Amino acid sequence: MNIVISLILWIVGICVAGWVFRAVGQRIRFPSERLNIYFRDMPLMVGIGFMFGIVSLYFVFHFYFIEKVTFFVWAVQGFVVFAISAWLFLMLGRNVGTQMSRKLFREMPATASFGLLIIIIYSLVAVFAGAIAPYGQEEIFEKINVLPGGDPATGGDPRFLLGTDQLGRDLLSRLIFGAQNTVGIAFLTTCLAFLIGTTLGFLAATLGGWFDQFTSRAIDALMAIPQLIFALLLMTIATAWAGSNKGLITVYMIVIIAVLDSTRVFRLARAVGLNIVVMDYIEAAKLRGEKLSYLIFREILPNAYAPLLAEFGLRFCFVFLTIAALSFLGIGIQPPLADWGTMVRDLSQFINFAVFSPLTAALPLMAAGAIALLTVAVNFVVDWMLHRSSGLKE
Amino acid sequence: MKAIGLIILHRLGLGLVTLFVVSVLIFASVNMLPGDFAQAILGQSATPEAVQAIREDLGLNKHPVTRYLDWLGGVLQGDFGVSFAQANFSAFAGADASKGGIGSVAAQLEPRFKNTLFLAFVSAAIAVPLSLILGILAALYRNSVFDRFINVATLSSISSPEFFLAYILILFLGVLNPLLPTLSSIFPDMSFGERLLKTMLPALTLTLVVTAHMMRMTRAAIINLLASPYIEMARLKGINPTRVIVTHALPNALAPIINVIALNLAYLVTGVVVVEVVFVYPGIGQLFVDSVKIRDIPVVQACCLIFAAAYILLNLTADIFSILSNPRLRHPK
Numbered sequence: 001m002n003i004v005i006s007l008i009l010w011i012v013g014i015c016v017a018g019w020v021f022r023a024v025g026q027r028i029r030f031p032s033e034r035l036n037i038y039f040r041d042m043p044l045m046v047g048i049g050f051m052f053g054i055v056s057l058y059f060v061f062h063f064y065f066i067e068k069v070t071f072f073v074w075a076v077q078g079f080v081v082f083a084i085s086a087w088l089f090l091m092l093g094r095n096v097g098t099q100m101s102r103k104l105f106r107e108m109p110a111t112a113s114f115g116l117l118i119i120i121i122y123s124l125v126a127v128f129a130g131a132i133a134p135y136g137q138e139e140i141f142e143k144i145n146v147l148p149g150g151d152p153a154t155g156g157d158p159r160f161l162l163g164t165d166q167l168g169r170d171l172l173s174r175l176i177f178g179a180q181n182t183v184g185i186a187f188l189t190t191c192l193a194f195l196i197g198t199t200l201g202f203l204a205a206t207l208g209g210w211f212d213q214f215t216s217r218a219i220d221a222l223m224a225i226p227q228l229i230f231a232l233l234l235m236t237i238a239t240a241w242a243g244s245n246k247g248l249i250t251v252y253m254i255v256i257i258a259v260l261d262s263t264r265v266f267r268l269a270r271a272v273g274l275n276i277v278v279m280d281y282i283e284a285a286k287l288r289g290e291k292l293s294y295l296i297f298r299e300i301l302p303n304a305y306a307p308l309l310a311e312f313g314l315r316f317c318f319v320f321l322t323i324a325a326l327s328f329l330g331i332g333i334q335p336p337l338a339d340w341g342t343m344v345r346d347l348s349q350f351i352n353f354a355v356f357s358p359l360t361a362a363l364p365l366m367a368a369g370a371i372a373l374l375t376v377a378v379n380f381v382v383d384w385m386l387h388r389s390s391g392l393k394e
Numbered sequence: 395m396k397a398i399g400l401i402i403l404h405r406l407g408l409g410l411v412t413l414f415v416v417s418v419l420i421f422a423s424v425n426m427l428p429g430d431f432a433q434a435i436l437g438q439s440a441t442p443e444a445v446q447a448i449r450e451d452l453g454l455n456k457h458p459v460t461r462y463l464d465w466l467g468g469v470l471q472g473d474f475g476v477s478f479a480q481a482n483f484s485a486f487a488g489a490d491a492s493k494g495g496i497g498s499v500a501a502q503l504e505p506r507f508k509n510t511l512f513l514a515f516v517s518a519a520i521a522v523p524l525s526l527i528l529g530i531l532a533a534l535y536r537n538s539v540f541d542r543f544i545n546v547a548t549l550s551s552i553s554s555p556e557f558f559l560a561y562i563l564i565l566f567l568g569v570l571n572p573l574l575p576t577l578s579s580i581f582p583d584m585s586f587g588e589r590l591l592k593t594m595l596p597a598l599t600l601t602l603v604v605t606a607h608m609m610r611m612t613r614a615a616i617i618n619l620l621a622s623p624y625i626e627m628a629r630l631k632g633i634n635p636t637r638v639i640v641t642h643a644l645p646n647a648l649a650p651i652i653n654v655i656a657l658n659l660a661y662l663v664t665g666v667v668v669v670e671v672v673f674v675y676p677g678i679g680q681l682f683v684d685s686v687k688i689r690d691i692p693v694v695q696a697c698c699l700i701f702a703a704a705y706i707l708l709n710l711t712a713d714i715f716s717i718l719s720n721p722r723l724r725h726p727k
Contacts, residue, residue, distance in 0.1 A: 003573055043635070045531070049540055071565065111546060221415045226664040229682070229701045233423060236686045236694055240427050317553055324555050325668050329683050344557055348672075351561055352576075354569040361565065368558035375553035383549065 014055055018048030070358040086114035108384065115380030122179055122374050129180040134161075135170045137177035137338040144168040148359045162363065165346065174338035175367065182327075182339045183374065185254060186320040192258035193319065194312060197265025202296045202304075204266070205273025216270070219263045227260050228322060234260075235331045246334035253323070253332055261319055268311050272304040306389050313382035317375045324371045343367040402714055409710040416702045417469070421462050424695055465695075474499035474696035477685075499696045502681065507700065509580055510670070510677035514662050516593050517600035522655055525605040529612025529651075534639050536617060548606035556665055560599045560672040568595065578675040596673045603665055604658045611654035615647040649720040656712030663704045 025039035025047075063072045090113040093105030105113070125132060135141075141164060147155040148163040148171070156163060162171040200219075204212040222230075238252035276282065277300070285299050326332030327341025335342065347364040354361035456464075468475060477499050532541050551559065568576035578592045616639060619625060628638045667679035674680065678697055685693035 045535065046538075049535075049538075053539075069570065071570070221412070221419060224412045224416050224706055225419065225698070225702045226660070226705045228664045228667060229698055232667070232682065232686050233420065233694060233698045236689055236691070237423060237426050240689060321553075321555050325557070328555070328557050328668065329671060329686075331683075331686060341555075344561070348561065351565055352569055354565055361569070365558070365561055365565070368555060368561055372550070372554035372558045375555075376550045379549050379553045 010055070014051045015048055018051040019044060021051055022047035071354070071362070074362070082114060083110075086110055086117055089113050089117045107388070111380040112384035115377035115384075118373060118377035119381065122183060122377075125176060126179040126183045129176050133170075133173040133176040134159075135173040137169070137174055137181075138336045139169065139173070141168040141170065147357065148363060154357075162366075163360075169338075171343075171363065174343065175340075175370070177338040178340045178343060178367065178370065181333060181337045182320070182323065182341070182371070185250070185333060185339075186316060186323050189254045189258045189261070189323065190312065190316045190319045192254065193261040193315060194265055194308075195262075196258060197262035198269040198301075198304075198308065199296075200262070201266040201269025202273045202300050203292075204270050205277050206292065206295055206300070212270075215266070219266050222260065223263050223267075228325060231256055231260055231322060231326060232329070232331065235326065239331065249334050250332075250337065253326065257319060257322055257326075261315060261322075264318075265311065265315060268307065269304065272307055273300055276300050276303050310382050310385050310389065313378050313385070317378050317382075320371070320375060340367040340371050344371075398718070401717055405710060405713055405717075409706055412706050413703060416706070417466060417699060418462070420695055420698050420702070421465060424691055425458060427691070469696075469699065472500055474503065475692040477502055477690055477693050499692050502693065503678065503696060503700070505582060506676055506678045506681050509675065510666055510679065512589070513593055513596055513600070513666065513670075513675060513677060514659070516590065516597040517604065517662060518659055520597060521601040521605045521608065521658075524601070525608035526612055526651070528605070529609040530616065530639060530644070532609065532613040533616035533620075533643075534635055536613075544609070548610055551602050551606040552610075556599060556603055556668040557672050559602050560596075560669060563595055563599055563602075564672075567598075576673070578673045580676055593675075596669045596675050599669050599672075600662055600665055604662060607661070608651075608654055608658050612647070612651050615650040615654075616643050619643045619646055649716045652715045652719060653712045656708050656715065660705050660708035660712075663701055663708070 022039065022042050022044060025042070028039075030036050030039075060076065063069050064076055087110065090105060090108065090110060093108070093113065094102055096102075097105075108116075141160075143157060143160070143164055144166055146157045146160050146163040148161070149156040150158045150161045152158070160170050160172065162175065164170055165174070200215055204215045225233075234256045235249075235253060238256060239249055242248035242252060282295065282299055285295055290299075323332055324339075324341040327339050328345050330342070330345060332341055333339040344364045344367045347367065350360045350363055351365070352361075465475065475498070528544060532544050535541055564576045567574050574595050575592050576595060578596055580589060580592055584592075620643060625638060625642060628642045629635075633642075666677060667682060669675070670677045670679035671683055678700060681693065682697040682701075684690075685697065
């Protein structure tokens, strides 16, 4: 209860301080006229906002320099490093490259360039995982449960920077291979979902009639069940079919999620397709006697490119999160493939050691954070793309 | 007024049809299992006699359509069948387990369903007011530092997996500063306050996930309206910005906002699964995942149906509310 009371006191205090701040600013006559006008027209919330900002800065300072909460220090350092690298990346893009790419980077907000940087890093790690990782993902060593840190005095081992898991596999290698498996599988699934969804959606838009009715109603029925729930139900059946063949479960999962996710793609592709189908150039192409495949691939697809690309980013995030959630629940990507969702589940108990060994507790958060970072990055880029294509200013 | 009643009845009918289709879908997918239930219960090395006995016990030698109708009839009376995990037990004990005894799915589901509802209510009670206030503030101070900060923060929390947010909360509020319990062990005879305390962390996690989305939509819905002439008029009259937004823009933005709230509550239904597993919260989501792992088909079927029903119901509510709040939708072209 104490914590609630002190929280309320803080909020009331900030509000009062904001009001006082504004009132004092309005009384004092500043030498610059702009400042005078600024204070005169300041809404109360802006004053409170200033106070809130100051209090937050104070707390950041307090936790960083005085209390030195390890996780907070890491978070701040990580944030600063990422911010600086995103800024450097933005500067690099603005000054190096062709006219086109430079113009693109000039219009880009910092969040989007951060997202782009992260996506590039992840793809590099995913592609070259075998070369970057010190060991293989299935390699088992005799030392199990080595603590992270690499310092023998605290139970670490310099050969295994992040320690080993309960079977003696190097966690750093598994984290790196996780990029390959988790991101790779999610990417594959999204591509498959788009293949199914756009094909059916464009077909429904161009053919119309009973085909459109049939597919639309079928998709409606599939969408009536929450996606994760339906995926879990189908995975139950898939695991029964796969039996003891663990690799097969992963394949089934890819197909199941792709089919479930293609429903959303279908909706968008059909809606976009319907808008394009009524255009005069489609009419002209039909009168020319073009075939269905020409209509879809040469006339509709190029015009539906922009919304589909943005949707691809969003769908990728959803698929990625669904796969991570399934793996976290123990029914997704199967061992011995290293993946982040499973790693979070296996390492999650370590979080209770946060007081004694922060690095150990950080292990599950690293895997979960790796998932979060990529989805945040993709979302930033998609956000910017949508903003750019819609031309929204406010 | 008669027209509204008709529209709502029409929507309700559609919802019932959807629910029926969904139940068929669930039943059909479960029947895609290799072999059948009997084999699934007894495993690969079962003797043919035992399999046959169970098959007759469960009525598996009947036609699928008959079985589906039996199952549906049972579900309508609140009988979801017998859980596999306890099926053998009740068969040997000779008790009629399907009538609400120890092995029945309904008996397993009932307390957990209440727990899940409790969790959903607590998170909704925190999330809805919070997201409305934040959304209105963000619309009021759009393109300011506050708006940018909220934008980045909500985008990050939407895109993080639920378990990441959950573990971050556990780390800071449960382990480093032990304020809230990290395991939600809930018993039926708990006081309300204690229950609320144990539910707090999972509820906060769900709040974080849902608030971000609702808040963004509230902001977008209000900002969409700001370009319209009557808002321009209100501004030119010299009304202060808060009033313009709260009394002029908000009522017209209500339809999309209600829609988003209902859709997000529907999202809670799915989000609950992962969060319940993280916090070992004794709700339906936890039961569902456990049953999926041991392939306890009747429980999986029942949970799936309940989740789907809740999802459909909330979507239906969203539909009806948006029709009620927007007269234009009452006259479809």
